[in-house]
Amino acid sequence: xxxxxxxxxxxxxxxxxxxxxxxxxxxxxxxxxxxxxxxxxxxxxxxxxxxxxxxxxxxxxxxxxxxxxxxxxxxxxxxxxxxxxxxxxxxxxxxxxxxxxxxxxxxxxxxxxxxxxxxxxxxxxxxxxxxxxxxxxxxxxxxxxxxxxxxxxxxx
Amino acid sequence: xxxxxxxxxxxxxxxxxxxxxxxxxxxxxxxxxxxxxxxxxxxxxxxxxxxxxxxxxxxxxxxxxxxxxxxxxxxxxxxxxxxxxxxxxxxxxxxxxxxxxxxxxxxxxxxxxxxxxxxxxxxxxxxxxxxxxxxxxxxxxxxxxxxxxxxxxxxxxxxxxxxxxxxxxxxxxxxxxxxxxxxxxxxxxxxxxxxxxxxxxxxxxxxxxxxxxxxxxxxxxxxxxxxxxxxxxxxxxxxxxxxxxxxxxxxxxxxxxxxxxxxxxxxxxxxx
Numbered sequence: 001x002x003x004x005x006x007x008x009x010x011x012x013x014x015x016x017x018x019x020x021x022x023x024x025x026x027x028x029x030x031x032x033x034x035x036x037x038x039x040x041x042x043x044x045x046x047x048x049x050x051x052x053x054x055x056x057x058x059x060x061x062x063x064x065x066x067x068x069x070x071x072x073x074x075x076x077x078x079x080x081x082x083x084x085x086x087x088x089x090x091x092x093x094x095x096x097x098x099x100x101x102x103x104x105x106x107x108x109x110x111x112x113x114x115x116x117x118x119x120x121x122x123x124x125x126x127x128x129x130x131x132x133x134x135x136x137x138x139x140x141x142x143x144x145x146x147x148x149x150x151x152x153x154x155x156x
Numbered sequence: 157x158x159x160x161x162x163x164x165x166x167x168x169x170x171x172x173x174x175x176x177x178x179x180x181x182x183x184x185x186x187x188x189x190x191x192x193x194x195x196x197x198x199x200x201x202x203x204x205x206x207x208x209x210x211x212x213x214x215x216x217x218x219x220x221x222x223x224x225x226x227x228x229x230x231x232x233x234x235x236x237x238x239x240x241x242x243x244x245x246x247x248x249x250x251x252x253x254x255x256x257x258x259x260x261x262x263x264x265x266x267x268x269x270x271x272x273x274x275x276x277x278x279x280x281x282x283x284x285x286x287x288x289x290x291x292x293x294x295x296x297x298x299x300x301x302x303x304x305x306x307x308x309x310x311x312x313x314x315x316x317x318x319x320x321x322x323x324x325x326x327x328x329x330x331x332x333x334x335x336x337x338x339x340x341x342x343x344x345x346x347x348x349x350x351x352x353x354x355x356x357x358x359x360x361x362x363x364x365x366x367x368x369x370x371x372x373x374x375x376x377x378x379x380x381x382x383x384x385x386x387x388x389x390x391x392x393x394x395x396x397x398x399x400x401x402x403x404x405x406x407x408x409x410x411x412x413x414x415x416x417x418x419x420x421x422x423x424x425x426x427x428x
Contacts (some may be wrong), residue, residue, distance in 0.1 A: 003296065004182070004186065005180065006176075006178075006187040006294075007293040009186060009191050010190065010194060010288075010293050011297040011298075011300065011301060013195055013297075014253075014257075016198075017198045017202075018250050018253045020202045020205075021201065021249050021253040022246075024202055024206050025201070025209075025228075026228070027249075029208070029224065029225060029228055030232070032214050033228065
């Protein structure tokens, strides 16, 4: 019951125990728990970051999609206007071509008419000459002359 | 009560149980049983710790590791509560050692009082006191170590001058210096003494109650009175064990918390 050398023995045992508990129990386990705590915290922050990045990527993808749609619409509009333009050009070309053909035909016709007139004129002259010959072969009178001329005129 | 003449009588029975197995006389008396059992229980802690340490898993802790981690977390919380973060590195392992070791030593109280001494006497060992914390040497040794730590940290934090000033001007200011010295000295000395005596007293009393319960049928012959005493003994024993489980845990916890608090108090600069 009394205080004795046992106290010293127990004191040494106690100090040794503290050292041993620290070495084999406290130090490794608390280091492990600290590491785990850090790992969990890191994981949580990483997941938070990932979530944020995912949100950014989603925003970016919608942006890209919108841009692509805009571009496609532009291209379609452009193509439409281009096709209209081509159509217009073709129509214009056809019109000018038709006009040209018509004009050409007109000149052709004019030329034909002129040629026919020319021919006619030479024929008329021939006829006139023949008529004159015939008249001259007969007695030339004013009356005859006159009738011959009027006859000519009527024949023209 | 049971028979007075058989088995040497109750007084002798109790005295026999309260005598340490020891070598040496007077101050040089070394209580072999106290030292043996405390070292044995310490070895149990260290061996279990090493066993856990071999298969430490950070991701998937197994059962035992989980349990120990729970205890560690609990101790760490206590230290954090008292120190607010900046505790010296020794405090947490010290507190953990006290909690585990004191609890295990107290636990020896729950082993039937006559079991181990009976085995020992069978092996030719006359005396055996199995609960190290019923030896004042054990509790006082731990309390004195804690006391030494509080003095060390007091001087480290406040400086030697600050530590002496605490004796001079606490608690009554600078006009009652002689009284202050007496008061503070008593105050400081009361810490380790109360720490040691509280644990020792509780365990000693608990052991004594177990002995008294054991006395109910000590040396009783087969008779009608045994029909009354034996069931009563069983019921009382169970009740006291149930209560004592609480006490041994509580006392280990109190010893740990007070240790933390005393060392934390040593770190406070101005106690006024």
